[in-house]
Amino acid sequence: MTQSSTIDPEAPAAASPPASAPAPRPAKCRRSPKPPSVLLSKAGVTALLGLATLYTLLPLTWLLLSSTKSREDLFGTNGFALGDEIHLAENLDQLFAADGGVYLRWVINTVEYAGIGALLASLFSVAAGYAFDKLAFPGKERLFSLVLLGVMVPGTAMAIPLYLLAAEAGVVNTFWSVFVPGLVFPFGVYLARVFSAAYVPDEVLEAARMDGAGEFKTFCRIALPMMAPGFVTIFLFQFTQIWNSFFLPLVMLSDKELYPVNLGLYVWYSSALSQGHPEDYLLAVVGSLVSVVPLIVVFLMLQRFWKSGMTAGAVK
Amino acid sequence: MASPSTRGQRRTATLLLSPFFVLFAVVTLAPLLYAAWLSLFTTETSGLGFGGTESVFSGLGNYAEAMADPQFRDGFLVIAAYCAIYIPVMIGGALALALLLDTGLAKARSFFQLALFLPHAVPGLIAALIWVYLYTPGLSPVIDLLRSGGIDISFLSADNAVFSAANIAVWEWMGYNMVIFYAALQAVPRETLDAAKVDGAGAIRTALSIKVPMIRPSIALAVLFTVIGSIQLFTEPKVIYSASSAIGSTWTPNMYVQTAAFQNNDFGLAAAASLLIALFAAVLSFVVTRISRRGSKL
Numbered sequence: 330m331t332q333s334s335t336i337d338p339e340a341p342a343a344a345s346p347p348a349s350a351p352a353p354r355p356a357k358c359r360r361s362p363k364p365p366s367v368l369l370s371k372a373g374v375t376a377l378l379g380l381a382t383l384y385t386l387l388p389l390t391w392l393l394l395s396s397t398k399s400r401e402d403l404f405g406t407n408g409f410a411l412g413d414e415i416h417l418a419e420n421l422d423q424l425f426a427a428d429g430g431v432y433l434r435w436v437i438n439t440v441e442y443a444g445i446g447a448l449l450a451s452l453f454s455v456a457a458g459y460a461f462d463k464l465a466f467p468g469k470e471r472l473f474s475l476v477l478l479g480v481m482v483p484g485t486a487m488a489i490p491l492y493l494l495a496a497e498a499g500v501v502n503t504f505w506s507v508f509v510p511g512l513v514f515p516f517g518v519y520l521a522r523v524f525s526a527a528y529v530p531d532e533v534l535e536a537a538r539m540d541g542a543g544e545f546k547t548f549c550r551i552a553l554p555m556m557a558p559g560f561v562t563i564f565l566f567q568f569t570q571i572w573n574s575f576f577l578p579l580v581m582l583s584d585k586e587l588y589p590v591n592l593g594l595y596v597w598y599s600s601a602l603s604q605g606h607p608e609d610y611l612l613a614v615v616g617s618l619v620s621v622v623p624l625i626v627v628f629l630m631l632q633r634f635w636k637s638g639m640t641a642g643a644v645k
Numbered sequence: 646m647a648s649p650s651t652r653g654q655r656r657t658a659t660l661l662l663s664p665f666f667v668l669f670a671v672v673t674l675a676p677l678l679y680a681a682w683l684s685l686f687t688t689e690t691s692g693l694g695f696g697g698t699e700s701v702f703s704g705l706g707n708y709a710e711a712m713a714d715p716q717f718r719d720g721f722l723v724i725a726a727y728c729a730i731y732i733p734v735m736i737g738g739a740l741a742l743a744l745l746l747d748t749g750l751a752k753a754r755s756f757f758q759l760a761l762f763l764p765h766a767v768p769g770l771i772a773a774l775i776w777v778y779l780y781t782p783g784l785s786p787v788i789d790l791l792r793s794g795g796i797d798i799s800f801l802s803a804d805n806a807v808f809s810a811a812n813i814a815v816w817e818w819m820g821y822n823m824v825i826f827y828a829a830l831q832a833v834p835r836e837t838l839d840a841a842k843v844d845g846a847g848a849i850r851t852a853l854s855i856k857v858p859m860i861r862p863s864i865a866l867a868v869l870f871t872v873i874g875s876i877q878l879f880t881e882p883k884v885i886y887s888a889s890s891a892i893g894s895t896w897t898p899n900m901y902v903q904t905a906a907f908q909n910n911d912f913g914l915a916a917a918a919s920l921l922i923a924l925f926a927a928v929l930s931f932v933v934t935r936i937s938r939r940g941s942k943l
Contacts (some may be wrong), residue, residue, distance in 0.1 A: 369848050374750040381742055382760045385820060388775045389763065391786075395778075408778065408786040453668065456661040465651060466658040472666075479673055481930045485877040486923040489902050489915050490676035493683055510672045518665060538650065544657035573768045575880045576899065580907070591770045598774055599887040617771040628766040629759070636824060 389621075396420060396618040400611050420615045427612050434586055435593040436620065439572060441504075442589055446511035447568035454514050454563050458521020459552055463534060464544065473522075479515030488576045495581065506581040507589070511571040517563040524559030525552070561634045565627075572624065590620045677920070684708065684917035688910075707917035717918060720898040721925075723807060728875050731811040736867060738819045743826035744852045758827065761820035769817060773884035776813045777801075781888070801889040806882075806896075813881045818874075822867045829860040869933045876926045879903075898922050 391408050397420070402412030424432055460466070461473055491510055495501045529552045537547040553560075578592045585593070594613045601610035628635065687703040711717050742761060746754055764772065779785045780800035791798060800809045833856055841851045857864075879899040886892050886900070894908070895901040898918065906915035 369748065369750065371750045371752070374745050374748055375752055378742065378745055378751050378757045378761075381738070381819075382757060385761050385764050385816065388772075388779060388816065389767070391779065392771075392775050404784060407789075408784065453665040457665040460658040460661040464654045464658040464661070466655045472662070475666075475669075478927070479669060481873070481927045482673065482677075482923050483873055483877045483926045485879055485899050486919050486926065487673065487676060488899075489906055489919045490680035491672060492906070493912060493916060494676045494679045497679065509668070513665070513668045513672050515669070515673075544653045545660060548657065548661065569766075573770075575768075575770050575883075576903070580903065591768055594774070595770055595884070598884070602887050613774060617774060621767050621771060624766045624768075625763065628762075632759075636828065 392614065392618050392621070396615045400607060403611055403614070404607075420611065421619070423608075424612055424615045424619065428585070431585055431588075432590075432593065432612075432616055432619075435588050435590045438504075438587060439589040439591070439620070442508055442511060443568050443571040446508055446571050447514075447564050450512045450514040450517060450567045451560050451564040453512065454517030454567075455521045455524075455553070455556055455560050456548070457518045458523075459525045459529070459548060459556065461518070461522045462525035463529065463531075463552070476515045476518045479513070480519060484570070484574070485576045488580050491577065492580045501581060502583050502587065504587060507578050507587070510577060511567070511574075514563070514567045514570075517567060520563055520566070521556070521559060524556055524562075528555045528559060558634060561631065565631060565635050569624075590616065594620070677923070680916040680920055684913055684920060687913045703913070707913045708921065710914060711918045711921060716893075716895040717898065717901050720895060720901050723896055724875055724878060724898065726807045727811055727878065728872065730808060731814050731875065732868060732871055734811070735815045735819050735871065736822065736864065738815065739822035739867070740826055740857065740864065742819070742823045743830055744856065746823075746827050747830040747852075747856070748848060758820075758824060762824055763820065764816050765818065765821040767817070769813075769880045770884060772817050773813055773881040776809070776816070777884055777888045780809055780885075801885070801891050803891040806885065806889075806891045810878070810881050810885060814875075814878075818871070822871075825863055825867060826860060829863040830856055833859050865933070865936075869930055872933060873926050873930055876922060876929070 387409065394411060395403055395408065397415050397417040398406065398412035399414060399416040399419075402414070402416070406412045457476075461469060461476075487510070491506075492501065495506045500506050533551060533555075534547060537551055538544075542550075572589075573591070574589075575591050575595070578589050579595070582588055582592065585596075588596070594616050597609040597616065598613040600606050601608075601613065684707050685702060685704060686700045687706055688698045689701050745751060746757065751757060767775075779787045782788055782799065782801075785800075788798070788800070799805060837855060837859070838851060841855050846854070877899060878897045882892055882896050882900060886894065886896065894904045899922065902915050902918045902922070905911045905918060
């Protein structure tokens, strides 16, 4: 559980024991002297990967192209080609003007729910994970099994219980009814415990204790900066989770001003299909593109953090 | 016994653990307990519907009602059929792609890794919105392309709904799991692979009998998370539901819960069904963890 490498301790015995370096070893160039088939030649492997890339990128290409089309072109021209005219600027104008500029409100809401929510959730997770890894206190493993229980209870199965409790407390259809559930991230506590074991050497803490530094001060001044990469990883995980969440805001919110982008797009989309507002369909498509682009940029910029988090999650 | 240092550690542990556990109690434990309490009551309409409603204690009646309801049970069958397509295709695809990258034969490996991962940055709702367009006859360039190749598929028919929902999930998660598997493959000790080469094992043989068994723990964990995710299936079918009559309002267990709560206003039943889903997921993940632990000790 506190193993820091990506190698599972219970993996079948290797010829020689792997070094438990915290980072995976760099890519190796292994070539077989005689490629056994065409598919395993350089060109064959590249072609297979290219085919898979086509599958992942074509739908995104559709989204990009469709956002530049007028409504007539969206339904009248090939989805994987440009329309007769580039309509992107007009579409963006319409998007931000629709329903009194409500789209921008949704974006701000989402940044608050996902950005501030994930920031606080990561802080609480790192604090708890550090305490589980480095501090001695009674009942530790019993408390930790409660965290693991939290990991196993599926998030969406909580939506209706949360709604029922919020209804009883009279906080349904408020900002807090969507914001507060995002502050709890049990898997983040699990990850933080792994990261604390990997990044914060016990010797450093011993030295701080010898110097008479208080435990809390040691956490803030020494351990927290050392766990910064883990913090970013946990943040990214929870950020995407909240940004993706749909069931919870759907049951909690009825006031359009409180919607996250996801829910707003869904409402436009279903009103286009069920109430015959084709202009709302274009809004949903353009609104999708505008909300996806920053996410993709964030993921590209923070590559090394999500990669390290995903592989740390694979250690058990 | 308690030295100042252990007392300091306990005090700080309380301080550091409190924010998480207080919130955990508020948004996880309390709702579960409250839902468990509400699930014991059923709402009865008195006086021909004019006298309002009253709450009547019904014990485990709601649980019995949910489990006896074919609509709820069919939801689990849909999930089972969905998993039967989704898990082998997605995990198998991710593994195959990771092994291809790991051969070291491909050019532009980091480009492929990113391009294959990219759909994961797209929220599930938007992914569904895109794919439903690509599923719609008359609009979809994919359908036109397949038809010119002699294949006629109706993605939004009732028969293909499971496949269509699974494809959206494959698109979202295959690259994500590929990145995990690729990282695990990179950590396979080189000596083992060299030994296999000396013994005359080819690339495919090495992949199947050495690489895959060595990353089995990563695969097991990916399957576990995929199963937990599948039970929660809601967003993608909800989007398909608004575009097509192929699937009903209770197609998956979570859709059943939402319908029970907000169309039928039966909160007791919705609470009971929610808890059954949570219990089912927890038991299933416990079982999968157990099996994979035992498997890796062989």
